[in-house]
Amino acid sequence: MIEALVVGRVGVDLTPSTPRTTLAAAGSFARAVGGFAGNIGTGLARLGIRTAVLSAVGDDGHGDHVRTFLAGEGIDVVPIVTKPGTRTQIAFFEVWPPDQFPVTFYRSTPAPETRLIASDMPRAMVEEVPLVILSGAVLAVEPARSAAFALLENRRAARDGRPDAVTLLDLDWRPTLWDDVGEAPAIMEQAARLSDVLVGSDEEFEAARLRPEAGNADGPHTIVLKHGPAGVSLVTERGRHSLSGIKVEVLCGLGSGDGLTAAFSAGLLRGLDPVVAVERGNAAGAIVASRLMCSTAMATPAEIDRLLAGLSVEPQGAVS
DSSP states (O other): OOOEEEESOOEEEEEESSTTOOTTTOSOEEEEEESHHHHHHHHHHHTTOOEEEEEEEOSSHHHHHHHHHHHHTTOBOTTEEEOTTOOOEEEEEOOOSTTTOOEEEEOOSSOGGGGOOGGGSOHHHHHHSSEEEEEGGGGSSTTHHHHHHHHHHHHHHHGGGOTTOEEEEEOOOOGGGOSOGGGHHHHHHHHHHTOSEEEEEHHHHHHTTOOOOOOOSSSOSEEEEEOGGGEEEEEETTEEEEEEOOOOOOSOOTTHHHHHHHHHHHHHHTTOOHHHHHHHHHHHHHHHHTSSSSGGGOOOHHHHHHHHHHTTOOOTTOOO
């Protein structure tokens, strides 16, 4: 049985093969699967979660590569559809200068995942899977926006029979992907009300004009607030629990937030206390930041355990 369904962008990342090299100076590139769903899906699979990815690719070789890589990680790729006439997203990103990590997207219009429609959403899986992780970027453009809201509403309608089911909305703020950025706050607020867990950085919450508050009758009961190198905060009805960032030699900060989301979500699925889950997410994010690329940098349970043990932090939920 699939435990987690990740809904969002997939694509290909190309990075200069030599660290600390600008895009202009690069002579060769390393390729890896990327995008929100590619990264988080891989992160979950490496943590032992039976995962499916719901997305779309173009009818090109990059789309074939995405499916092949994710399937090799043990991910169910059946819900990844092909949208003829579109091209799979390509992103060139630089790991230099170290405080910026510039990203250059090559996205044809329309991008494949923006063409998702309600019939692309496997309703039985959507209603039955214990965890759905949705990228807020899917809400940026029609018809994918309506398809995403149908997914959220189906999850909410099925909740009575599945009280343990969790819907996680990651804000995944990408303003350049929105047809009308001015619509984003109202749309994000509507989606947040249909979600149980809300994840985003300080900047993403500010851009979406959402307050990181939990426990309201109509809205998420858990907030994960990412502070970048400064750490992460968990906000629940019990209050706010903050963790400092873990000091590592940062090679590429891109993807660290996805690593955090994956490990936190895996912890929830395994029944860990949310505080313990976010501690493991914080460690997973640090591990990804210390490596090149994103999906291929995702952490395993043993790696998270070792990092926490090295910090003299009891690795609760560790693998026996």
